[in-house]
Amino acid sequence: MGFQNEEGVIRWKMHFKSSKEIVFKALSTDAGRLSFWAESAPEQAGVITFKILGYPESSARIVQVEPPSLFKLEYFGTLVQFDLNDDGNGGTDLSLIATNVDESYRMEMVAGWVSVLMAMKAAVDFNVDLRNHDENRTWAKGYADN
Secondary structure, eight states: OOTTOSTTEEEEEEEESSOHHHHHHHHHSHHHHHTTTOSBOOEETTEEEEBOTTSOOEEEEEEEEETTTEEEEEETTEEEEEEEEEOSSSOEEEEEEEESOOTTSHHHHHHHHHHHHHHHHHHHHHOOOOOOOOTTSOGGGTOSOO
């Protein structure tokens, strides 16, 4: 199997120097998602409403939560699972798998998840927001910004 060529599937891994509990909190809380993922991403009754610059507001349904090791949601028509594992040194290895990905936009999602994960690492491990928060410089306009 080659790089990202499994039809309908995206797989990524990311290492964090932060603990599973801290990484999990970034995924599972409004404040955590706000720090790296979207302009706003509040959750109410198991549904997260994402406001991402350059895109219409969208909703994601939380499917499964097992603190601090698993966070799973339906997001843009895909099923996205985040598995968090201790790295043995106080950090976390995150595995992301997105399934049921529409092939017509899968490559955009492959790149999009890199953008989200890198922004997450910067926010969680270094308290840095990589996003520009500028509606004139969005992913949809060719900027590598989520």
